Amino acid sequence: MPQTLLAETALADGRTLSIVEPAPADAAAICEVIREAFGNRPVVDPPPPALAETPDTVAAALAGGFGVLALVDGRPAGIVIVSVDGPMAGIHRVSVRPGYQRQGIASAMVEVAIELLTARAASTVELIAREEFPQVVAWWRRHGFVEVGRRGTSLTLARQLPVRLEAPTAEDTQDIGRRLAGVVRAGDVIIASGDLGAGKTTLAQGLGAGLGVAGAIISPTFVLSRVHPSTVGGPALVHVDAYRLGSFAELEDLDLEVSLDDSVTLVEWGAGIAEGLAEDYLEIDIRRSVDPDDETRWIFLTPIGGRWTAARPELEAL
Template sequence: MSAPSTAAVVAEAALPDGGRLRILRVDASRASDVVPIVHAAFAARPPVEPPAAALADTVDTIAEKLDGGFGVVGELDGEPAAALIVELDGDDAVITRVAVHPDHQHRGIANALVGCTMDLLALRGTRWLTVGVRTEFPALGRWWRRHGFVPTGEQPPLEILRRTLPVMAEAATADAMRALGERLATVLRAGDVIIATGDLGAGKTTLTQGIGAGLNIAGPVISPTFVLSRVHPAVAGGPALVHVDAYRLGSFDELEDLDLEASLPDSVTLIEWGGGIAEGLADDRLEIDIRRGLDPEDETRLVFLSGLGARWADGQLEELR
């Protein structure tokens, strides 16, 4: 008799084409759902030598990998369409399989699975995430680089890429959010770029107020929705705070019209609603995603802080947990 299936819905995501994706965290009992997705995805790639090990996966080998970590499965209309497996080793995690069925590729599903996996690892307190990519597929390597992974070496036939994972902090009240911003300000310096995302009312401006207080800048920090950007000079010789609201902007070109490049080296630049628009300002940046919990009566916010690039490679965000 097989073990009962253990699967928990961890997210639902709207795909760019309008489809609805349900993402589940799964254990070894769902290995039989994962195997056909892996086989179909890897069989659709151009042949390589030696062949991809994933083509030889069985229910038993996939179950063993899931026992060493966990998996996430993406379902469309109740049917498994994509899968990702991550193995755990202390502060490190390694993606050992990521596959989207050929019928559903190029729909943003891999983006959703990787993002969900990083969230789960951040909640666990894992620090590093590693993936190996076949060198014959440079486009895959570029895809992982766009997600903040950087090359660390080769283990032929694989290129090894790695990134730090988001640090997750909780803020139960608006005062706690401001206090988190003040603590964050202690590790900020001139030249830093911060992209803050979150639903309306999530607390982006409240966090920015805390950052402003920690930087000891002049003037009250309020959302610059209509003026688009405000410059708050430092009172005591530190970096200025440039506060931008990109809600009404539709592209990076419109952001460039604000001429932020002139002030970047001497300021901390924070862009609210900047996801998908402001990433071109700097390869080294801090991305902050603020989310409400599932209980609408609970004001607690989960704050995910992702430091990208060499500027944030030394783990200085860890103290903000």
């Protein structure tokens, strides 16, 4: 089995970064990368198991999951090993060789690993980070991981993976919104992101139709928020466009006219602004296909907090 190319970009210095799924024959080179990367870190007690890797243990780990290998101008520069156990996945041995660090190679490998896990419908990815390396822990937090456990100085960090839905047409996106109406309840907050024309308002229209609310749901241009009362005795839909809002404080200053507890609130362009509205929220990210002639949208639903983690099976059934 040869290497499979997964992504390719140029580094700041002009060299080519290729992210590949390694072949079994790469195990020895991968072991070398891991031992170099971990051997270069300050000593911790107990030592990380990564230092005990051999080509055989690496080959076994690759066979039990998959690897994401970074090549710079064709030479191994970094590795991530991923284990998969049903819906649970683990990220291990995140290694970038000294001399190749601080160029975004670890981020690129982790991003690809998470995309592959999302495509495989894994729900949660976990990893262990040592508390002795606060900058490493902070790096994982910036990548959306939160602490869920600890043993000694080993922290378990986890991140929920999105549920990925495919919507070939605008009607399909509306239908997903309509079915989402059967999952939401009063007090829920949905934070939608995606470029202009991605389909955030289209999805909101379906949600409004499914909820049976009054009033046309349109992209609010001058009006930053609109309340659509229910015609069927259910929750209202509060539709907010945060495009021109700079901060959560500005969002809080909007007079939303109704209590969020009695409504379903959908905030377009809400990423980075609306997270303060609720502890638990559903993140919706809509992406176009890379092919400009293809109108398919990929809709990524990420459950944040217990309310939405519990609703994950319903989201997967949308």
